[in-house]
Amino acid sequence: MSDADYLDRIPNNVDLSSNRRLQRALEEWQPKFLDWWREMGPDGFQTKDAYLRTAVSVDSRGWAHFDYVKMPEYRWGIFLAAAEPGREVNFGIHKGSAAWQEVPGEYRGVLRRLIVTQGDTEPASVEQQRYLGRTCPSLYDLRNLFQVNVEEGRHLWAMVYLLDAYFGRDGREEAEALLQRRSGDPDKPRILAAFNEKTPDWLAFFMFTYFTDRDGKYQLCSLAESGFNPLSRTCRFMLTEEAHHMFVGETGIGRIVERACQVMRDQGADDVRKCGAIDLATLQRYLNFHYSVSLDLFGSEISTNAANYYTMGLKGRFEEAKKDDDHTLKDATYTVEVLAGDRVVQAEESALTTLNERLRDDYIADCQRGVDRWNQIIRRAGIDFELRLPHRGFHRTIGHFAEAKISPDGRVLTQAEWDARHSEWLPTEQDAVFVASLMQPVTERGRFASWIAPPTRGINGNAIDFEYVRQV
Numbered sequence: 024m025s026d027a028d029y030l031d032r033i034p035n036n037v038d039l040s041s042n043r044r045l046q047r048a049l050e051e052w053q054p055k056f057l058d059w060w061r062e063m064g065p066d067g068f069q070t071k072d073a074y075l076r077t078a079v080s081v082d083s084r085g086w087a088h089f090d091y092v093k094m095p096e097y098r099w100g101i102f103l104a105a106a107e108p109g110r111e112v113n114f115g116i117h118k119g120s121a122a123w124q125e126v127p128g129e130y131r132g133v134l135r136r137l138i139v140t141q142g143d144t145e146p147a148s149v150e151q152q153r154y155l156g157r158t159c160p161s162l163y164d165l166r167n168l169f170q171v172n173v174e175e176g177r178h179l180w181a182m183v184y185l186l187d188a189y190f191g192r193d194g195r196e197e198a199e200a201l202l203q204r205r206s207g208d209p210d211k212p213r214i215l216a217a218f219n220e221k222t223p224d225w226l227a228f229f230m231f232t233y234f235t236d237r238d239g240k241y242q243l244c245s246l247a248e249s250g251f252n253p254l255s256r257t258c259r260f261m262l263t264e265e266a267h268h269m270f271v272g273e274t275g276i277g278r279i280v281e282r283a284c285q286v287m288r289d290q291g292a293d294d295v296r297k298c299g300a301i302d303l304a305t306l307q308r309y310l311n312f313h314y315s316v317s318l319d320l321f322g323s324e325i326s327t328n329a330a331n332y333y334t335m336g337l338k339g340r341f342e343e344a345k346k347d348d349d350h351t352l353k354d355a356t357y358t359v360e361v362l363a364g365d366r367v368v369q370a371e372e373s374a375l376t377t378l379n380e381r382l383r384d385d386y387i388a389d390c391q392r393g394v395d396r397w398n399q400i401i402r403r404a405g406i407d408f409e410l411r412l413p414h415r416g417f418h419r420t421i422g423h424f425a426e427a428k429i430s431p432d433g434r435v436l437t438q439a440e441w442d443a444r445h446s447e448w449l450p451t452e453q454d455a456v457f458v459a460s461l462m463q464p465v466t467e468r469g470r471f472a473s474w475i476a477p478p479t480r481g482i483n484g485n486a487i488d489f490e491y492v493r494q495v
């Protein structure tokens with residue numbers, strides 16, 4: 024897009040300079056954001072040069088500009104995907120009317136809540152990952168962490184732009200509050216539970232970027248279908264950045280798997296931990312934890328809120344516009360798994376109230392694809408082990424499965440069975456201590472920690488031993 028104002032104090036492609044009120048609101052928020060970044064962003068690295076990608080415009084060449092930058096000087100900006108001329112509301116009771124360029128008055132509160140909830144996750148993950156730089160497994164990984172962090176910062180900007188541009192005074196108050204809450208703080212926690220969990224080590228980081236950032240992808244995809252056009256355009260551009268976060272997660276776990284397999288092949292299966300690698304059983308327990316926590320983020324299986332967001336035209340299904348049905352779902356049904364006594368059974372429910380579950384189904388299918396690729400690495404090494412996604416009811420705290428204890432293979436357990444076996448399925452205290460013992464920083468160019476294989480290629484065509492973060 025040629026109308027990007029990259030040289031402005033706030034880089035943007037929304038013609039910010041023509042809207043003095045908005046420009047002033049964002050320029051007042053900017054120093055508060057920077058204060059938050061310095062206080063809660065990557066600890067100990069604020070003055071280092073990191074080789075980062077910055078969005079300078081939204082066209083395919085301009086949005087991926089690479090250079091060294093000190094993180095507080097990163098050019099956080101506001102970028103919307105190109106407008107689709109003649110776009111309509113594609114679902115719900117307003118289907119067929121022109122997409123909204125302003126917030127419809129009757130949906131103001133609901134829409135603001137959706138934007139704030141999405142916006143709150145962005146700074147939360149930066150806070151969760153604040154101390155990871157100290158124990159990076161390589162400069163390559165350190166740079167990837169920082170890339171994810173600055174982009175989550177930009178995602179916060181994206182949501183704050185919507186709040187300031189379209190929600191007046193309440194929007195400004197919400198934009199302030201987004202900088203006030205703190206991940207894991209009991210007095211002012213982040214909104215969603217998964218964003219108050221700790222990300223204490225790099226294994227958790229890679230699991231988080233694979234599973235929890237992928238929840239973000241599905242939320243953004245359903246908001247990208249929104250009849251509120253500025254939200255749709257914002258989310259479409261955010262998705263291009265989100266893809267990189269999931270790449271970091273998938274390849275990170277893949278490299279840990281590869282390293283484990285290498286040791287198993289060369290030294291024998293019992294020596295993985297002794298050689299400073301992470302055994303596949305431990306990986307499976309971490310996977311179980313992060314996957315189940317991320318499944319909770321989709322909300323209850325039966326949800327009138329989800330039905331309302333859809334009917335109002337605010338939040339669609341994954342790939343709504345590509346689906347071949349009436350896009351109102353008034354009489355449609357959808358099959359969901361429910362608890363019936365001590366069994367999990369299938370039930371037909373209203374397609375509208377089960378929209379959370381349908382999005383969760385899309386997410387699960389997507390998660391499985393990466394697990395399949397990790398299993399290929401294991402198979403190619405000639406090792407007899409398979410990583411598995413646990414049953415959707417396993418270790419849940421939201422929705423009807425929260426009322427029961429479900430095993431990874433989907434059986435309803437008694438409390439006694441759960442107590443006896445859960446340490447086989449979830450990371451234990453000893454696992455955490457072991458993983459923590461591996462977290463020793465490796466900052467020599469081209470070197471990697473003992474628990475992770477090098478990547479197959481570097482960033483932006485650079486060598487693997489490129490100085491992705493300068494030491495001085």
Ligand SMILES: [Fe+2]
Binds near residue numbers: 174178
């Ligand atoms: Fe994000």
Ligand SMILES: [Fe+2]
Binds near residue numbers: 175236239265268
């Ligand atoms: Fe992300």
